[in-house]
Amino acid sequence: xxxxxxxxxxxxxxxxxxxxxxxxxxxxxxxxxxxxxxxxxxxxxxxxxxxxxxxxxxxxxxxxxxxxxxxxxxxxxxxxxxxxxxxxxxxxxxxxxxxxxxxxxxxxxxxxxxxxxxxxxxxxxxxxxxx
Amino acid sequence: xxxxxxxxxxxxxxxxxxxxxxxxxxxxxxxxxxxxxxxxxxxxxxxxxxxxxxxxxxxxxxxxxxxxxxxxxxxxxxxxxxxxxxxxxxxxxxxxxxxxxxxxxxxxxxxxxxxxxxxxxxxxxxxxxxxxxxxxxxxxxxxxxxxxxxxxxxxxxxxxxxxxxxxxxxxxxxxxxxxxxxxxxxxxxxxxxxxxxxxxxxxxxxxxxxxxxxxxxxxxxxxxxxxxxxxxxxxxxxxxxxxxxxxxxxxxxxxxxxxxxxxxxxxxxxxxxxxxxxxxxxxxxxxxxxxxxxxxxxxxxxxxxxxxxxxxxxxxxxxxxxxxxxxxxxxxxxxxxxxxxxxxxxxxxxxxxxxxxxxxxxxxxxxxxxxxxxxxxxxxxxxxxxxxxxxxxxxxxxxxxxxxxxxxxxxxxxxxxxxxxxxxxxxxxxxxxxxxxxxxxxxxxxxxxxxxxxxxxxxxxxxxxxxxxxxxxxxxxxxxxxxxxxxxxxxxxxxxxxxxxxxxxxxxxxxxxxxxxxxxxxxxxxxxxxxxxxxxxxxxxxxxxxxxxxxxxxxxxxxxxxxxxxxxxxxxxxxxxxxxxxxxxxxxxxxxxxxxxxxxxxxxxxxxxxxxxxxxxxxxxxxxxxxxxxxxxxxxxxxxxxxxxxxxxxxxxxxxxxxxxxxxxxxxxxxxxxxxxxxxxxxxxxxxxxxxxxxxxxxxxxxxxxxxxxxxxxxxxxxxxxxxxxxxxxxxxxxxxxxxxxxxxxxxxxxxxxxxxxxxxxxxxxxxxxxxxxxxxxxxxxxxxxxxxxxxxxxxxxxxxxxxxxxxxxxxxxxxxxxxxxxxxxxxxxxxxxxx
Numbered sequence: 028x029x030x031x032x033x034x035x036x037x038x039x040x041x042x043x044x045x046x047x048x049x050x051x052x053x054x055x056x057x058x059x060x061x062x063x064x065x066x067x068x069x070x071x072x073x074x075x076x077x078x079x080x081x082x083x084x085x086x087x088x089x090x091x092x093x094x095x096x097x098x099x100x101x102x103x104x105x106x107x108x109x110x111x112x113x114x115x116x117x118x119x120x121x122x123x124x125x126x127x128x129x130x131x132x133x134x135x136x137x138x139x140x141x142x143x144x145x146x147x148x149x150x151x152x153x154x155x156x157x158x
Numbered sequence: 159x160x161x162x163x164x165x166x167x168x169x170x171x172x173x174x175x176x177x178x179x180x181x182x183x184x185x186x187x188x189x190x191x192x193x194x195x196x197x198x199x200x201x202x203x204x205x206x207x208x209x210x211x212x213x214x215x216x217x218x219x220x221x222x223x224x225x226x227x228x229x230x231x232x233x234x235x236x237x238x239x240x241x242x243x244x245x246x247x248x249x250x251x252x253x254x255x256x257x258x259x260x261x262x263x264x265x266x267x268x269x270x271x272x273x274x275x276x277x278x279x280x281x282x283x284x285x286x287x288x289x290x291x292x293x294x295x296x297x298x299x300x301x302x303x304x305x306x307x308x309x310x311x312x313x314x315x316x317x318x319x320x321x322x323x324x325x326x327x328x329x330x331x332x333x334x335x336x337x338x339x340x341x342x343x344x345x346x347x348x349x350x351x352x353x354x355x356x357x358x359x360x361x362x363x364x365x366x367x368x369x370x371x372x373x374x375x376x377x378x379x380x381x382x383x384x385x386x387x388x389x390x391x392x393x394x395x396x397x398x399x400x401x402x403x404x405x406x407x408x409x410x411x412x413x414x415x416x417x418x419x420x421x422x423x424x425x426x427x428x429x430x431x432x433x434x435x436x437x438x439x440x441x442x443x444x445x446x447x448x449x450x451x452x453x454x455x456x457x458x459x460x461x462x463x464x465x466x467x468x469x470x471x472x473x474x475x476x477x478x479x480x481x482x483x484x485x486x487x488x489x490x491x492x493x494x495x496x497x498x499x500x501x502x503x504x505x506x507x508x509x510x511x512x513x514x515x516x517x518x519x520x521x522x523x524x525x526x527x528x529x530x531x532x533x534x535x536x537x538x539x540x541x542x543x544x545x546x547x548x549x550x551x552x553x554x555x556x557x558x559x560x561x562x563x564x565x566x567x568x569x570x571x572x573x574x575x576x577x578x579x580x581x582x583x584x585x586x587x588x589x590x591x592x593x594x595x596x597x598x599x600x601x602x603x604x605x606x607x608x609x610x611x612x613x614x615x616x617x618x619x620x621x622x623x624x625x626x627x628x629x630x631x632x633x634x635x636x637x638x639x640x641x642x643x644x645x646x647x648x649x650x651x652x653x654x655x656x657x658x659x660x661x662x663x664x665x666x667x668x669x670x671x672x673x674x675x676x677x678x679x680x681x682x683x684x685x686x687x688x689x690x691x692x693x694x695x696x697x698x699x700x701x702x703x704x705x706x707x708x709x710x711x712x713x714x715x716x717x718x719x720x721x722x723x724x725x726x727x728x729x730x731x732x733x734x735x736x737x738x739x740x741x742x743x744x745x746x747x748x749x750x751x752x753x754x755x756x757x758x759x760x761x762x763x764x765x766x767x768x769x770x771x772x773x774x775x776x777x778x779x780x781x782x783x784x785x786x787x788x789x790x791x792x793x794x795x796x797x798x799x800x801x802x803x804x805x806x807x808x809x810x811x812x813x814x815x816x817x818x819x820x821x822x823x824x825x826x827x828x829x830x831x832x833x834x835x836x837x838x839x840x841x842x843x844x845x846x847x848x849x850x851x852x853x854x855x856x857x858x859x860x861x862x863x864x865x866x867x868x869x870x871x872x873x874x875x876x877x878x879x880x881x882x883x884x885x886x887x888x889x890x891x892x893x894x895x896x897x898x899x900x901x902x903x904x905x906x907x908x909x910x911x912x913x914x915x916x917x918x919x920x921x922x923x924x925x926x927x928x929x930x931x932x933x934x935x936x937x938x939x940x941x942x943x944x945x946x947x948x949x950x951x952x953x954x955x956x957x958x959x960x961x962x963x964x965x966x967x968x969x970x971x972x973x974x975x976x977x978x979x980x981x982x983x984x985x986x987x988x989x990x991x992x993x994x
Binding site: 051066124125127128131136139142143 | 452
């Protein structure tokens with residue numbers, strides 16, 4: 028029986044998928060959590076609880092923003108490293124095209140989602156203490 | 159006749175659809191069904207267009223009495239619903255079902271009988287929509303059907319027609335979505351790795367995934383509203399603790415992605431035409447693919463921008479404003495990529511490119527007004543005015559209809575075998591383009607001047623007669639553009655020049671086969687070496703011995719059953735030979751059963767509804783039951799040896815496994831929407847459970863709910879025993895699993911009957927019952943699957959790697975999901991009232 032491609036990839040599927048979808052998952056988490064915190068916080072009175080001049084709603088939002096941005100940045104880093112490993116060494120004909128494509132796409136996608144999370148974080152600074 | 163010729167003749171006969179009028183109902187091939195989807199959608203489009211013209215006549219002058227307010231409400235409801243549900247999505251699904259197998263080198267789609275079921279369900283759903291015109295009460299609550307206007311108190315039976323028709327169309331959309339996703343993941347030609355997929359295929363793949371998530375939310379919303387109307391539940395009834403705003407959340411969680419569900423395929427069409435017209439590969443391929451992904455993903459996070467005026471917290475709105483602005487960046491990437499591809503070339507100015515250029519101009523205008531209304535203060539000023547009407551028509555007609563016309567001019571030569579007339583094409587384009595702008599551009603100004611939408615007339619003091627008359631004249635010019643297109647289609651379809659295989663010298667695989675294509679599309683599975691398979695200079699060619707062996711074995715074969723090559727989702731390396739279902743009446747029967755159930759609910763003849771469901775379930779079971787005679791023919795065919803590939807596969811190599819994953823994705827979303835509704839109502843309720851109802855009993859219900867994980871555990875044991883061939887253990891495990899499932903179902907029913915409140919008591923009670931009913935539906939389905947597995951395993955327990963193993967695996971996926979869902983239902987309904 029004939030032997031199939033592909034040759035084993037130097038980067039694991041898990042890392043590729045994390046790089047590809049990590050930013051999107053981080054953004055989804057950020058939007059949903061921010062929406063819930065704002066709705067629930069404003070409804071339950073969290074916005075009246077203040078630490079260091081900033082409401083509990085805003086502290087919570089800042090915390091999830093930092094977490095989400097860190098996750099998206101990690102996805103970018105993984106994609107960057109994966110692309111470097113996949114493109115180094117082998118001649119173009121021998122390079123695993125799909126994996127390189129996923130790594131590059133992950134780089135762009137997670138980068139874009141990091142940007143969106145950053146933009147979504149800006150309003151928190153303008154609406155401090157406001158519902 | 160030589161043996162090879164005889165086999166070829168049989169091969170052609172195997173793929174031919176059944177003949178005669180009765181055979182029309184049994185056809186399952188993607189090409190005729192794709193065409194039927196498109197033709198049916200165009201008939202609905204014509205009806206929706208006539209409704210639009212009638213509305214424009216009414217609005218042509220102030221204080222007009224051509225239409226009364228009631229008829230006007232009905233017309234704008236039916237126009238919007240028709241265009242969004244009955245035209246745009248089904249048409250693009252039909253185009254995808256027709257083109258995708260050709261474009262990716264497959265002989266058909268993954269589940270041909272599901273395509274047939276999808277078509278019939280769509281057709282019957284559309285007929286129910288329009289039956290309201292004959293029955294009397296026409297839907298009049300808008301294409302969005304906001305509650306309480308669409309609730310039982312303020313609307314008549316027209317809304318029931320709308321909800322039940324729409325439910326059928328949603329089922330059709332979801333099944334087509336599954337079909338598209340699995341086909342694109344599993345049936346790509348050897349070598350067509352993810353990085354070589356045509357951009358149209360990328361767009362359709364993303365759309366398919368979006369359909370699974372977005373349509374499920376709408377399905378849940380429409381079923382909940384119909385339950386409010388038919389059974390008197392209280393989910394959207396504010397007087398009984400429900401929330402009318404919840405409908406808006408659920409609807410727009412579908413409604414906004416819906417816009418992109420039709421826009422993303424349209425951009426896929428544009429990318430294909432731009433590259434072919436410029437005669438060079440699309441610029442920034444990866445960026446465009448990623449931007450499609452971004453657009454699809456972000457579109458699920460924008461639904462609140464339709465609800466800026468509903469009193470949401472400022473902070474919430476700001477997040478959605480940010481996300482709404484960002485989606486413009488994703489779309490912008492594509493616009494610049496199209497311009498870059500055309501830049502510096504001497505493109506062929508054929509009619510498809512003209513429509514594409516028209517699209518670019520109009521979509522950018524619609525996109526700019528979209529960015530404007532994403533900003534909260536601006537949205538407040540123009541909300542519910544004609545500015546919004548102008549904006550979304552620029553996006554939907556400019557951004558979707560123009561690409562559809564471009565695509566039709568581009569691919570109709572492939573579909574019909576004849577070129578469309580160029581001169582008539584030019585007339586059609588200019589009439590459509592001019593008519594569109596004359597109709598919709600003045601609406602921006604009318605919106606700024608304060609003309610509200612959805613109002614049947616306006617006073618002359620507003621001094622808007624001139625703008626309105628221009629819009630009305632423009633709408634008729636636009637309509638003439640469509641008429642010229644239809645004339646072109648009819649005339650060219652009969653007398654047009656022969657198209658040949660590749661009239662545009664295009665690059666993708668559909669242009670490598672004859673026009674119109676044969677039913678089997680490809681005599682031998684193609685092998686792809688680059689992103690533009692029909693253009694040279696794609697880079698180094700890497701020969702794949704397995705692909706070559708499979709290609710040789712599958713040339714004109716198999717000759718007495720339908721099959722295509724199945725490849726792995728990422729690299730498109732050959733994985734197996736996939737058996738495809740042949741013609742059958744059963745999908746049409748299943749659709750008839752479902753429509754009978756819908757009509758039963760409509761007429762409040764619940765016995766008919768029950769009979770319809772039983773008939774549909776029977777038809778589906780019969781359709782899915784394996785044909786042992788066929789399986790034996792396949793087992794002895796020797797094709798697996800010749801191709802070096804298995805025919806019966808399990809796990810991620812199998813299409814059935816992927817189909818089940820899609821179904822579980824839909825189910826995940828359905829439970830998610832129900833849980834969201836529960837907690838949304840909870841959040842805004844001062845007391846919980848509402849109305850001093852008792853909190854649910856924890857202990858006894860824990861026993862009932864523990865039965866399902868126990869049943870799943872027994873099935874897990876049975877499956878492991880199956881792999882080891884331990885017959886007695888399999889039978890004990892399966893029987894135990896079935897008995898535990900049955901015990902859960904009976905005890906849960908008893909528990910629900912014993913509850914001290916009814917579903918009509920308040921919103922909490924309604925959701926408590928409905929979520930349990932949905933779980934019971936899953937338990938019932940799983941029970942049938944377990945019984946089917948037991949019946950087969952008694953006869954075929956030795957078939958550990960073949961068809962039976964796949965059935966066990968698919969049943970396991972579903973049953974383990976159901977057990978997991980039960981744990982969540984218990985946590986939400988029973989535990990959470992004690993915690994929050």
